[in-house]
Amino acid sequence: MPSRRTVVSGLSVALATGLAGCGALASPDPTVVETEIDGGIDALFGETDVFVVVRNDGAAGDVEVTLELLDGEGTVLLDESKTESFEADERKRVTFSVDVPEGTEEASATARAA
Template sequence: MHTRRTVVGGSGTELTVGLAGCGALASPEPSVTETEVDGGLDTLIGETEVYVVVRNDGAAGDVDVTLELLDEDGVVLYEDSQTVAFEADESKRVTFSVDVPEETEEVTATASAA
């Protein structure tokens, strides 16, 4: 016969085991290895393509790749993101087509597990 204390105590153990299993799931571990502007930084005005190379050193999964264009004070003038599926230990080149604002001084890119 189960008492309330036995049922509640047993459920707590099952919940802990269930959560411990979730924590063990692997996820992508992305990093940006290269950012290249089509035509070089001197052509950073108008419509252009920016290429971001991302390396995933973790498990397969979706990765959010974000591109930012900044002015000389670090103010974000443009931001765009793409979600890209990666396999384990894979590198990919992600292309952003952007209309670069005239005040752009810096290009940054980041990648994180989605």
């Protein structure tokens, strides 16, 4: 029969191993903070830069940022994604250079851990 010391020591190793594994599962926790159109909403025709500011409140890792351009009824006219590497607690501006389709009235952006 194992001694109490052996059992407690084994539990300590198992707990430490489990906690180390949890750290490996940490991932980015991105949030879109701002979406800005170069030249304002009136510039939504032809080649335009759209800037999406993303804040990562999680661990370092890859983040997929998606930009959608929509018409007045919410129909997606353009959908473009980029994957960027983020450090923990980093804030970054991601630039999309897009050819804006006619009829675009709104830009929407999302971010998620990749």
